[in-house]
Amino acid sequence: MTTATLPAAVGKYSEAFASFAEANSDAPEWLKAVRSQAWATFSELGIPVKRRGNELWKYTDLRPLAALDFEHGIGGSVSLDEIKAAGPWDDAWDTVVVVDGVFSAELSNLQGTAGLTAGSLAEAISSGTGDIETQLASLAGREEYAFTALSTAFVDDGAYVAIADDADPATPIHVVFVTSNASGSRASYPRLLVDAGANTLAVIIETHINLAESAQLSLPVVEVFAKPGATVRHYRVQMENELSYHLGTIRVHQLDDSSFNSTTFAVGAVIARNDIHTQLDAPGASCTLHGLYMTSGTQQQDQEISTTHAKPHCTSKQFYKGILSGKSHAVFSGKVVVERDAQKSDATQKDLNLLLSRGAEIDAKPSLEIYADDVTAAHGATAGHVDRDTLFYLQSRGVDEEAAKAILIRGFAAEMLDEFKPKALYEFVERVTDERIPVLLAESDALGTA
């Protein structure tokens, strides 16, 4: 046997895990088992710095992340005004605020909506709410994936949202994960569990905001259970600061005729990944996964999107759009697996990118694995520039080149922005986009026009 060296960066987390486990030794046995199993998985995997032969991280260099030290369990204070200024907000929404991974009753705004249980995940764990014991970490955290494993090893608090069978909360449920402005670099493990009962209609907005000025690590994990006939409209807004690392996981389990629609708005972080898997596990289930990502400077945004059609008559749709400038980089990795039993599946994948500069890079990789024979599937990806003919058209009407480019970029984004239905949410993503376009344009060059 060769000398045992720990996988990358495991040592940086092991002490924190040991003290976390000790401090939480009175946790329920099932939870302790989940944590130690997850830690064992992470200790074997480490931070995935090896790219060769590693399809999942082929285009993403995590060595800068592996080199950083993060503190655990230290948080700062946050005001409601700071939260409202940094993300979408509507007083009418039921809002759950989680600061540095810990639920804040004080900052949350829960209005006792009928059929809705929303609040602290730690509280739900300790009181054994609903099916939490069987649900928590059953979709995410037991797989061979370093970041869900690491996050699950530290699972403690976060947000718990359950919608009772046949309930139809009229207003969105907003879950805000805040990284506070405390000193130093800290790791946090935001967690959200959504239990959507049969025949419910739930709108869930998941927002990540970062008030710190230094590099932070956030490893959010979201698990969604959609019971038969449940409709879940999920939105994800990622607004990390430009030095931070954000590697998020969403795992969705769908039963008969359930529908999961998710739209992501990803603009923050130095390296960010949104890793979604939807499991269409009963006939008639459908999912629509949408997103808009914008990158500038040396940012990287990855969309790791996969759907498994396990049963017949399910529909999946993946559609993402990216706008890249400067020396930034984005990855779209879309995967659809249609299993042998999943006849009459319908799957589409699309990723469209607008590259504004010579230095920007997109790696788009839609893929289909089909084991059934009666399937409708289509996929495609494009990377284009600002069209010169279109630019000339706008200029001939008196709009100067910069303004014309801004109009075209905005037009490219519009289709995705329109997916953000709740009004205050739409206004927020629209404002951020309008503020971002001049930044993207400032880093664009002539090669971004063709």
Next chain:
Amino acid sequence: MLEIKNLHASVLDIDDSEILKGIDLKVGKGEVHAIMGPNGSGKSTLANVLMGRFDYVVTEGDVLIDGNSILKLRPDQRAHLGMFLAFQYPAEIPGVRPWQFLKAALDSKADANGEDKMSVRNFSKLFDEKIEAVGINPNLVKRSLNEGFSGGEKKRNEMLQLEVLQPSLAILDETDSGLDVDALRIVAEGVNSMRSPERSFVVVTHYQRLLNYITPDVVHILVKGKIVKTGGPELALEVEKDGYKQYMAEAEVNA
């Protein structure tokens, strides 16, 4: 108003690609000139060069508006001087609403000319009036600019822009192509209603039929990059009857 002097133009970055081979033309204030010619004669190139399109280069000659050369001006600056090009194939621009785009165009022009921007309220009023005048389906202009528009709808939309921007020199690049008679009539009505002593038109067309509805003051026949004949409206009828053949033969002899 518009004066073109010995204009030569080639395709950018392509050797021996001269398309316009010495064009001389004067369009006075309030005049409507038709430029007719067979396919490949350079008439569309002329329209685009006048507006400053990026993929042509002027190698000789000059273009003057009110006595000032415009060749160094960008397309948007030419628009601010009152020039307008109605496109043969207007670009489809997803996600951009005509309303929003036209407001931006008017704002830029106001900015460039040191005028006050029109208020959103006044613009909306103007826009609604023009929509009715052009007969464009109001639902259409709520959508993306030209995306999914039929050929006729695109041309109507060009007329809408013409009406809103009120240029002093409008160049119509084969605006009649792909239009049925009804749509043709609408384009012609748009142009006719905008004829004024202060506004000039250059109507580029292959066919005479548009000129049944828009009576030009002067007709030019353009063949192989040169104007081979200039005359009154009757010249268009001659072309309708005899085609371009005789002019092409003349161009061969002169070449």
